[in-house]
Amino acid sequence: MISTGNDIVALKAINVARTKQQNFYSKIITETEKALYDEQFSDRLPFEQFVWLAWSVKESVFKYLQRVNPELVFSPSKIKLHELVAPITETISNFEGCDFNSEMVYKGVFDFSPHTFYSRTIITDDFIFSVVNRTNNFEKVMWGIKKINLSDADDQSKAVRIFALTMLNTLFPDAELEIDKNRHSCPIILKDGVEIPMPISLAHHDHWVGYSFALA
Amino acid sequence: MTREETLNELKKVIAPYTVNKEMLAGINDQTDLIRDLKINSANLVDIIIDAEAKYDIEIDYDSADRMTNVGSCLDVITEKINQR
Numbered sequence: 094m095i096s097t098g099n100d101i102v103a104l105k106a107i108n109v110a111r112t113k114q115q116n117f118y119s120k121i122i123t124e125t126e127k128a129l130y131d132e133q134f135s136d137r138l139p140f141e142q143f144v145w146l147a148w149s150v151k152e153s154v155f156k157y158l159q160r161v162n163p164e165l166v167f168s169p170s171k172i173k174l175h176e177l178v179a180p181i182t183e184t185i186s187n188f189e190g191c192d193f194n195s196e197m198v199y200k201g202v203f204d205f206s207p208h209t210f211y212s213r214t215i216i217t218d219d220f221i222f223s224v225v226n227r228t229n230n231f232e233k234v235m236w237g238i239k240k241i242n243l244s245d246a247d248d249q250s251k252a253v254r255i256f257a258l259t260m261l262n263t264l265f266p267d268a269e270l271e272i273d274k275n276r277h278s279c280p281i282i283l284k285d286g287v288e289i290p291m292p293i294s295l296a297h298h299d300h301w302v303g304y305s306f307a308l309a
Numbered sequence: 310m311t312r313e314e315t316l317n318e319l320k321k322v323i324a325p326y327t328v329n330k331e332m333l334a335g336i337n338d339q340t341d342l343i344r345d346l347k348i349n350s351a352n353l354v355d356i357i358i359d360a361e362a363k364y365d366i367e368i369d370y371d372s373a374d375r376m377t378n379v380g381s382c383l384d385v386i387t388e389k390i391n392q393r
Contacts, residue, residue, distance in 0.1 A: 114360070120354045120373060144329055145351075152350060166377070169351075170370040241310035245328065278344060298349055 094228065096292045098157030099236060100149040103299035104142070110187050112141040122147050124175045134177070138167040142216060146199060147174055149223040150212040154205055157225055162279035174208075176202040185213065186231070189260065191236035193217050202229075220298075228234040233259065238303040249297035257293060257304035270284070281295045282306070310390065315364075315383055322359045326352040338380025356382075364390055 094146070110118050112229065121144055129141045138146075153174040159165050181194040193215045201212040203225070213231055214223040215238075224236045237260060241252040254272045261270050262283065271283040280295050281288050293306040310318075320333055327346040342348045344358070356391055357373050360366070360382070366389035368376075376382045 100350075107351070111355070112360070114358075117354060117358055120357060120370070126352075138359040148351065166374050170372070298351060 094163055095290070095307055096099070096157045096160045097226070097234065097294045097305045098153035098155065099222070099224040099294045099296050099298050099303055100152040100243075100304035101238065101296040101301045102145040102149050102302050103301050104218065104220055105246065106156075106299040107141065107145060109169070110142045112144050118144045121151070124172055129174065131178065132299060134179075138179075138216075142221065144178075145214065145215050145221050146201075146223070146242060149221050149238060150174070150201055150203055150210075150214060150225060153212065153225040153294070154203055154208075154210050157227075158205070158208070159277070160279045161281070161291060170205055172205045172210075175204050181213075185215070185288045187235040188215075188237065191217065198225075202296050206262070207221050220301050222296075222303055224294075227308075233308040234305060236303065236305040237309065240300055241302055242300070249302055253295045253297050253302035253304060256302055257295065257306070262305070263304070312387065315386055315390075316379070317361060319379070319382060319386065320342040321361070322356060322363055323348070324354060335380045338378065338383070342379070342382075344375060360386060361366055365391060366393065 126147060134143055151169045154172050155167045159216040177199055179199040181198050181200045188195060199214040203210045203212060210225045210227060211229040212223055212225045213296050214221060222238050224234055239256050257268055257272060265284060268284045273281055273283055275281050280293050282291050282293050291306055293304060296303045323333060326348045329346050332346060343350055357368050357376060361368055364386055368389060369386060370387045377383055
């Protein structure tokens with residue numbers, strides 16, 4: 094199963110006070126995940142960022158699997174954070190879009206029975222951006238994030254496609270590339286009008302758009 | 310509360326999270342919150358929390374997972390109101 098999944102949370106667009114309310118965060122993280130935060134991360138990561146980090150990875154896992162199983166229902170409580178590590182020692186490769194503090198890169202392991210997923214998440218003052226993979230090796234995962242001026246849904250949709258295609262055109266310089274959606278609304282890459290086996294995931298929130306795709 | 314009354318209240322819950330006001334006015338059971346109303350997935354939890362407050366109900370994990378289109382939202386809200 095080769096797929097990809099990513100997600101962005103624009104930190105300027107979230108409601109911090111609401112995120113800290115138990116009736117809100119309990120829809121995203123489990124009691125076990127809250128306990129993990131209290132024990133390991135409360136001294137260096139604001140709680141609302143932990144909650145949205147968990148959301149962004151869980152949403153990425155859903156996108157990864159939805160391509161394979163279109164009937165899948167997004168169920169944050171069933172995608173469970175098993176391990177979270179930061180800062181990580183490895184270099185983040187195949188990433189474009191911004192500078193970031195390497196201390197704010199989180200490596201995670203999430204379980205969605207019977208699958209295990211590995212994540213990389215970059216947190217800046219502006220966004221939380223996650224990508225997931227079925228192995229802990231991200232050398233074949235390309236991902237990028239970009240700020241756009243407009244935040245209307247149509248503008249986001251156009252901008253994220255142009256952004257992803259700009260990167261894809263460097264890989265296939267002589268081909269006519271397009272990004273379309275399949276009948277299950279998953280984005281697909283067309284090369285000279287034919288879908289290629291390179292899964293792509295698109296994300297947008299507020300003024301940020303991002304992509305990830307898996308190289309064969 | 311009839312299904313139509315619940316729908317009218319649900320429109321008010323959803324309104325802050327969609328710019329697609331024209332489609333909101335004409336929503337039906339099949340209207341998908343993300344695909345049709347262009348609601349960002351990050352706001353789905355807001356809608357669930359606002360619905361809990363609006364209808365004085367509690368929506369558990371499994372029920373929340375089902376709330377992807379207008380029809381399923383109305384089904385869950387009606388179930389929870391009847392359980393009060």
